[in-house]
Amino acid sequence: MKRLVVVGGGNAGTLIANLLAGKLEITVIEPNEYHTYQPGLVDYITGEVDETKIQMPTRSLLKPSVKWVRAKATKIIPEDRAVVTEDGKTYEGDYLVIATGGQNKHIYNLKGYHGIDDSKVIRNEVLNPRGKNFVIGSLPGIIKCPAAPWELSFLIKRKYPSANVSVIVPAKQPPPLQVPMSNMFNKKANELGIKVYKGFVIEEVNHNERYVVSTEGDKITFDHLIIDTPISTNFTEFADRSGLIPVDKSTLVYRDGVFVVGDANNTPTPKTGAAAHFQAEVVVNNILAEIEGNRSKESYDGTAMCAVYSGPNEGMLVWLNYEKSKALGPTSIYRYMKKAFTSLYWASLSGGVDFVLKPLVESVRKN
Ligand SMILES: Cc1cc2nc3c(=O)[nH]c(=O)nc-3n(C[C@H](O)[C@H](O)[C@H](O)COP(=O)(O)OP(=O)(O)OC[C@H]3O[C@@H](n4cnc5c(N)ncnc54)[C@H](O)[C@@H]3O)c2cc1C
Secondary structure: OOEEEEEOOOHHHHHHHHHHEOOEEEEEEOOOOEEEOHHHHHHHHOOOOOHHHHEEEHHHHOOOOOEEEOOOEEEEEHHHOEEEEOOOOEEEOOEEEEOOOOEEOOEOOEOOOOOHHHHHHHHHHHHOOOOOEEEEEEOOOOOEOOOHHHHHHHHHHHHOOOOEEEEEEOOOOOOHHHHHHHHHHHHHHHHHOOEEEEOOOEEEEEOOOOEEEEOOOOEEEOOEEEEEOOEEOOOHHHOOOOOOEOOOOOOOEEEOOEEEOHHHEOOOOOEOHHHHHHHHHHHHHHHHHHHHOOOOOOOOOOOEEEEEEOOOOOEEEEEEOOOOEEEEEEEHHHHHHHHHHHHHHHHHOOOOOHHHHHHHHHHHHHO
């Protein structure tokens, strides 16, 4: 049996391991005992759900035949399709998948909100606010899910309708693929009295006196500052200028037998679990095409689709590929879809919701 080593048991790594379980001998290298459903962190931070809804034991999400090594990878040797873990052990495969996601850069003592620990600190502040002046946003660069700061602003406004909520957006104009989504967010923010600072690039953060200053000298004060920071791969030796690992954007191949999937790669698409999911499926198909020879290889075209909060009581459905994008809504149905996915996510990690997901994505694409 061919061997596959997967580094990172998050969204993409878990799905790949489960879809190939029984067909290859699979080892997943993942240090965390619990898997966090990151899109649910906005609900967690604002007190809509507790930890039990957005975390599951890593082992319980992997099929029994998948071997889980609870360790951090410290070195990757692509030419051998091998990984060395912190205890010095080496794991070698016929195939290697790097699915280590993106790590927050810690700048200006800002931590982002990608994990449960950082999010817990923010949650405590949001649920016990010292004031009602919330400033939310991001630093320039590639962040996870560009919708998340907006979602947080809408959920905080839902919780505290009289709060002063501001959103900092570093770019003056969104990237073309994010225009439909951005237009809808801006329109809703305007209706709700959420102030949007476009082109505000943070240059100074004063945590004691509680203000931020932009490169252009504009100053915003805050009681609570929730700023996401850009991501990069922790395997910087393989990164390109974007800070992520370059791949062929159709095949996700880094080199022969080595794939990089999800947030860790440099595909020109917003970093979403939806993209990680569809990328994972292409890689699974193409590994099976090589091993079993009974199918043709597929290409990833940049497809992703997410339901996101787009107001206190609404959601929208964002669909995109490498070429185009659209935003549907806002409606309460899409808000419900976003909420429902908190439960459906766990099944999606074994491909269990594809029978609904795939036709839905196809119908939105054609619409
Ligand atoms: C607040 C927030 C809201 C979001 N909202 C949405 C949304 O609405 N819709 C959507 O589609 N996406 C959303 N996302 C993005 C989505 O969660 C990510 O794009 C997705 O999780 C990426 O999957 P991945 O497998 O590439 O990385 P991850 O799921 O982050 O998994 C990476 C795994 O690699 C492991 N790892 C890291 N380094 C090592 C190492 N050295 N050795 C071994 N293992 C390692 C980590 O522990 C982790 O388990 C959101 C993200 C955040 C933070």
